Amino acid sequence: MSILPTCRKCIMLSSGKQTFLRRVYRLFCADNPQTGPSYNTPGKMAVWQIHQYGDSEELVKSTLARIPVIMNPTDVLIEVHAASINPVDVKMRKGHGAAVFNLLRKTESGWLNRESEFPLTLGRDFSGVVVETGKLVKSFKTGDEVWGALSPWTQGTHAQYVVAPKSAISKKPSTLNHTESASLPYVAATTWAAVCTRVGFNEKTTQGKKVFISGGSGGLGSFAIQFLKSWGAEVVTSCSTDAVAMVTSLGADHVIDYQKQDVLHELKIARDYDLIFDTLGTGLREHRQDILKENGRYVCLVTPLLKSSDVPTMLTDFLSESVQALRRGDFNYYNDLAFFRPNGKALDKVAYLVDQGEIRPVIDQVVSFDEVPAAYDKVANGHARGKTDKRQK
Secondary structure, three states: OOHHHHOOOOOOOOHHHHHHHHHHHHHHHEOOOOOOHHHHOOOEEEEEEEOOOOOHHHOEEEEEEEOOOOOOOOEEEEEEEEEEEOHHHHHHHOOOOHHHHHHHHHHHHOOOOOOOOOOEEOOOEEEEEEEEEEOOOOOOOOOOEEEEEOOOOOOOOOEOEEEEEHHHEEEOOOOOOHHHHOOOHHHHHHHHHHHHHHOOOOOOOOOOOEEEEOOOOEHHHHHHHHHHHHOOOEEEEEEOHHHHHHHHHOOOOEEEEOOOOOHHHHHHHHOOEEEEEEOOOOOHHHHHHHOEEEEEEEEEOOOHHHOOOOHHHHHHHHHHHHHHHHHHOOOOOHHHEOOOOOOHHHHHHHHHHHHOOOOOOOEEEEEEHHHHHHHHHHHHOOOOOEEEEEEOO
16 A cells, blocks of 8 residues: 555644654655645645534635645645536535545545545635645646546645645646636536446537427526537527527537426427437436436436435435335436546646637636635526636636
8 A cells, every 4th residue: 555645644743743744755756845835835734614514604714724735646736726616516505415435435545544624625626726736646747727626535725835746736728717618517528428438428429319308598507508518519508588599609509498388398309319428316306207318318317316415314315215216217317327537638628728719618606715605596596697716817
């Protein structure tokens, strides 16, 4: 077992010993261990953290958080210039997925890790500049402008600095600034996990496919419309009346206004869809046989496994959902679920599409670092038109 991941956070040691070990690890892992903010400065940064789950009042700004250091030779230290607030951040603030994420955090870190669940920094995607690279990182160098999205069981991006595995990042699109870039990595990686990894679509097989995307005006939907259109799909989506013009401008071929039309009825009339991409968990699963073509696919981003904040409840929910699925004869229930996965290679392809003008960011609001709690409340209220971004610099 490697000593690097298992001793990544030696919080049981004295401050002096922690500093000593961090510097020793950096000698072996960091490409330039004698430079970088984590070595030559007091090592403090501003960050938004929670110390328990709850509402926005649990978000606390600290200027005394330790700047993370490279403990793995394939990691990269990045100065965050902008990050976004996603609905998943709001849910995680309330304990969404805590049971699963805590298990994954312990599994990834090793049995010697004594890192506690809190304080927890939220935020998944970001855009910024490389400060330092691990010894095995050859594809990035100091000064590179990058974007990425981090696993939900790692410390997040609502901070001045983050450490990211090289596999989770990519060179950001040259045609976008950092604020624009930060709006895309999480929704791009999530869409890729659902449509490409789970369903099997790619740039060669998507041409002419008919796809329904629920929630076309949100951050995920607004990206998915453009992404699938760039690969030649016929895209149908749903949204409220005041968002019809926006999703049409993104390339949607047909828009179902759920305030004026019955979405299920409209979908059943056609009954010729190759894919239902359910970003909201709208209940279309039970009706998919009346909507999809033969061999058509349904994929959903909403899973009961992430609703629970403790292991017993998670297991209870899992068994309950499994029994209900068996009673319905829905033997592919869990095969129809997709989850966000960090994916730097996917971001490479998305960056190309952005620079070609095929995809543009849709940003509902930009806030300063000090306005993060208000931004969480805005996202929690729903009905966003694209993404909410936090500008760091």
